[in-house]
Amino acid sequence: MKVGIIQFPGTNCEYDTQHAFAALGCETQILWHKEDSIPAGTDLVVVAGGFSYGDYLRSGAIAKMSPIMKALKIYAENGGKVLGICNGFQVLTETGLLPGALKRNEGLHFISRHHHLKVISNENDFLRHCKVDQVVNIPIAHHDGNFYIDEAGLQELYANNQVLLKYTDGAGNIDNPNGSVDSIAGICNKAKNVFGLMPHPERAMETLLGSNDGKQMLEGFINA
Amino acid sequence: MKAIVNVFLKNGVLDSQGKAVHHALSGHGFESVRDVRVGKQIIIEMDESDAAIAKEKVAHMCEELLANTVIEDYEIEIQA
Numbered sequence: 001m002k003v004g005i006i007q008f009p010g011t012n013c014e015y016d017t018q019h020a021f022a023a024l025g026c027e028t029q030i031l032w033h034k035e036d037s038i039p040a041g042t043d044l045v046v047v048a049g050g051f052s053y054g055d056y057l058r059s060g061a062i063a064k065m066s067p068i069m070k071a072l073k074i075y076a077e078n079g080g081k082v083l084g085i086c087n088g089f090q091v092l093t094e095t096g097l098l099p100g101a102l103k104r105n106e107g108l109h110f111i112s113r114h115h116h117l118k119v120i121s122n123e124n125d126f127l128r129h130c131k132v133d134q135v136v137n138i139p140i141a142h143h144d145g146n147f148y149i150d151e152a153g154l155q156e157l158y159a160n161n162q163v164l165l166k167y168t169d170g171a172g173n174i175d176n177p178n179g180s181v182d183s184i185a186g187i188c189n190k191a192k193n194v195f196g197l198m199p200h201p202e203r204a205m206e207t208l209l210g211s212n213d214g215k216q217m218l219e220g221f222i223n224a
Numbered sequence: 225m226k227a228i229v230n231v232f233l234k235n236g237v238l239d240s241q242g243k244a245v246h247h248a249l250s251g252h253g254f255e256s257v258r259d260v261r262v263g264k265q266i267i268i269e270m271d272e273s274d275a276a277i278a279k280e281k282v283a284h285m286c287e288e289l290l291a292n293t294v295i296e297d298y299e300i301e302i303q304a
Contacts, residue, residue, distance in 0.1 A: 057289070057290070058292055061289060061292065062289075064289075065289065093294070094292065100294065101292050101294040101295045103233075103237070103238075103240075103295060104240055104241060105240070106238070106240050107240075108240055108241065108244055146240075148237060148294070148295055149294075179238070179240070
C-alpha cells in the first residue's frame with residue numbers, strides 16, 4: 001500500500017500523517033505541491049492538515065492553484081482515493097472535489113481539543129471497519145471548521161450516504177463545537193473515493209496520547 | 225486601471241464576525257446599529273485600458289480564486 005502525502009508551504013501535519021500510515025505498514029512519500037503528477041502506483045493521496053499559504057484569502061484557497069492539484073483532480077476523477085484532513089478538507093472543498101465549504105467557527109475561536117464523533121455511514125473504504133453509531137474520540141484543531149452546504153446539497157449528501165461523521169458527546173448525542181450544518185465533521189463525494197474531515201485521525205494512533213481510535217479509521221484504506 | 229473587489233458572505237449564510245462586531249457595538253452604546261456584515265476588499269492594479277475587459281478579467285479572478293461562490297458574493301468596481 002503506497003500513500004502519497006501532499007505538502008504545501010504551511011502544511012504541518014505531513015509527518016504525523018506519514019508516521020501514522022507507516023505504523024500501519026504503508027509505504028509513504030511526501031509530495032511537494034510543485035510536482036505536476038501523482039506517482040504511479042499510489043493507492044491513496046492524503047492532503048494533510050496545517051495552514052497552507054498561511055490561510056491567506058481563505059483556508060485552502062491559494063493551495064488549490066498549486067500544480068499538484070491539477071494532477072490530484074485527474075487522479076480523483078479516475079477513481080483514485082483521496083483523503084483530506086483539516087486544512088486538506090478545506091483544500092478539497094475549495095478545489096470542488098468535495099461539496100460545501102468551511103467557514104470561520106461560529107464562536108470565532110480556534111478550537112484545539114479532543115472531541116467525540118459519531119459514525120453516520122460506513123458504506124465506504126474509509127470507515128468500513130467502524131460501526132454505524134459508533135462513537136470515536138479524535139482531536140480537532142481548527143479555526144475554519146464550520147461546514148456549510150445549502151439545503152439541496154445537504155439532502156443530496158444524506159440521500160447518497162455521503163455524511164460520514166458528526167460531532168457528538170461521548171454518549172453519541174449531537175454536540176456541535178463550531179456551528180457546522182447538522183454538526184457534520186466529515187463527508188465524502190458521490191463516487192465515495194474522495195473523503196474529507198476536520199478532525200485528525202492521524203493524531204489518534206496511541207492510547208498513551210489520548211486515543212487510538214484513528215487507527216481503525218485509517219486502516220479502512222488498507223487493502224480496500 | 226484599478227479594480228476594487230468587495231467580497232461578502234451571501235445573504236442567508238451566517239456572518240459570525242458581523243454578529244460579534246454588532247454585539248460589541250451595541251454593548252458600547254451604539255444602539256442604532258441594526259446590522260453589521262464583515263467582508264474583505266481586494267484592490268487590484270491592472271495593465272488594462274478597457275474597463276469592460278478589465279471587469280471581465282476580474283470577474284474571472286473572482287470565480288477562480290478571490291471568492292468562494294458556495295458561500296460568498298462579490299462586487300467589482302473599476303476605476304480609471
